[in-house]
Amino acid sequence: MATHHPVLIGAPRGLARSPRPWLLQRSDDDFLPATLADLRSTAGRERLRALRARALDGQGTLKLFQPIQRQFHLALLETWCDTAGEPRLDPRRVQAAGLVLRRIGTDGRAEGWMKSGGRIHGWLPLTRVGGADADPLPGQRSQRGLTGVPDIDRQLAAFTHAQPDSALEESTIPLYLAPPDVCADAGQSLYYGLVPTVSSEISEADDAFAAAPGTDFGPRSAAFRDHLVLALQGRAMGLPRSGQTITAAWLKDSEQADADAALTRFVLLLRQLASEFDAFGSGGAPILQALASLQLPLVLRSGEVQPRLVRADQFLQQAHAVVLQQQPSGLEMPATWPAMGTAAAQRLLDALHAAMQGRFAAVKGKRGRFDEPGARYQLRAFVRLAPEGACPARILWGEASEPFVIAAWYEGAGAPPVQIALPDPSDKALLGALKPSVAFVVPPSLQSLLSGSSKKLLDGEGQSSNFGLTWICSFNIPIITICAFLVLNLFLGLFNIVFGWMFSMKICLPFPKIPPKP
Structure with a gap:
């Protein structure tokens, strides 16, 4: 049986003996020609060693930067034959070369940025496409396992195409072959690629409503229940100014420094229902239904023996219109907010949690490729080799880079600040x-x-x-x-009193005023 001779891919041997990509960090605008020029000579390769990406975050993880921070990252690679003398691989044998940028999931497994049929599915486990060594292109993956027998291969192809994940394509970054004169001077088959640290791509999948790992924020959890106003927990709550007519002025009264705690809590109840759960909007019916069983007693008037009652859902709707929407009304404040039964309180918590999930989906939107704070990524290079004699085409993978994070856009990267000249107001x-x-x-x-x-x-x-x-x-x-x-x-100056920002955010240095030219 014919076999390929072994081929290796890794960092350029003139820089290091490593099966991983060599990652550069450059701040010069014309960094690509400078990098190619440095690959030609020993002195240039020494400069490239000094430009290796080395920044670390607080946990000791490699940190790459974004273009807005005026930092750019290049991946350098070389291909050579793992035979006697380790000769360079003839570039004509390479059908395609590229990088995949993968995210390390919470379980430690790599995830790929997937697309199919013009749709972006976002980060998905690599098990969906056959593992970490599977070809990123679905057309190439479908050729794997073919027998050479037409009838059997047709059935295998039909079975493969029927699988729901057969059309998934992992996003790739092109690797470019260095110009022939650069490869000749270096005596190597060299490739380079720009490492993306920003992306405008948005996943079509809805962002999941989930708490941090290890944290329970379900409808029955203490964390969810304790962030609610007492009334929404199903517990009894005192009400302010019982028996008085509620007016729009109560909102301003609740914002005063000496405001009554009961009034502040009541306004918070209305605000939490309105803004956090949209209880008074189109999707608030389940919450109001859960509150409808609760009857609020009104203050007894002169001569009354049996207290008048008002349904909690109706009262809250009217109170929201008066206090938050500033509409006139003759609504009366009940005497107290009684506790709910255990089953009714659980129904209310379930309705509130479901409303929060819907609210989250509406305001959170879709997640971008690099939107996950603190996410760790890896780069992995591949080359697709052309058929060789009786040997079919194959894909060859290098080792993954060390994990890295992407610095937030507001972090400094050591580049000099952009100067903005202001006009002289006295001129x-x-x-x-x-x-x-x-x-x-x-x-x-x-x-x-x-x-x-x-x-x-x-x-x-x-x-x-x-x-x-x-x-x-x-x-x-x-x-x-x-x-x-x-x-x-x-x-x-005001915020410096609280946060102490001044010494880190504002640095002013004097310099002689440049006189105008005659």
Whole structure:
């Protein structure tokens, strides 16, 4: 039986003897020609050794950066024959070469970024496509296991195509063969590829509503129950200002520093139902149904013996309209909020948890390729070799790179900061030359609000009107930048009292003012 001679893939032997890709971190804009030039000579390869990606996170994991941080990462590889003398592999034998970027799942197993039929399925276990050594292309995978007997192969192909995951394609990163003169000078078959650390691709799969590993946040868990207001836990709760008429002013009263705790808790109840669970929206019916069995007693009036009752769901709907939506009403505050029975409380918790899952799906949206905070990734190179004599085409894999994380966009990477020159506000001649460069179309309601009393606006008492004219207000962008810079410094001074940001976020160094050229 004919067999291929062994072929190896790994870091360029002039840099290291390693079956893993050699990862570079470069900050120069024209990094690709510089890298190819350095591959030609011994001195250049020494520079490439110094440019190896070495940054680590707090856990000691390799850290790569994003282009917004003005850092770029290249993977360098070489292919050679594992025979006497270890000669370079003839590039004409390579049908295709590439990298796969895989995520390490919570169970430690690698996951691939999968697509099929023009749809992006996101991160899926590699077991779905046959394991870590399976060909990324479904067409190539379907050739595996063929017997050469037409009838049998047709049945095998039909069986393979009937499998739900047979069309999954793992996303790949192209590896490019270095120019012939570079390979000739180095005496090696060299490949390079740009390592992506950002992506605009969004998975079509909904993001799962799940707590952190090891944390129970189900409807019966203590963590879920304890974050709820007492009334939503099914427990008794005191109500503020019992027997009084609820008014829209209660919302502002609850925000005062000396606000009654019962009033603050009641407003929190309404806010939690409205914002967290959308109980008063289109999907809130199950929550209101779970509350409908609870009767709230009203304060006894003069001469009354039997207390009047109001259903909890109806009361909360009306209270939401008055307090949060600021609508007029004659709604009366009940005397107390009684405890619910065990079964009724569990039904309420189940309805709240289900509503939270729906709310999460609506606001969380779809997950991007690199959106998982702290996720670890690996690169793995492959070459697809052309048929050799009686030997069929085959795919050859190198070893996976060491695990790495991708730095958040706001982290510093050591690159010098971008400088923005601000105009001198004291230079009257310069300010006269700054013409408006952006215009805002201001609707009548906003213009009337801004035209009113500044003090009332700051106190939250500004009034707007839909009657009037639409205005077009033009500004100069550098002036807007100066205003933003002044406001930034004011707030930095305030926040520095609490967070101590100033010494790490603001570094000011004096330098002589450059006189204008004559």
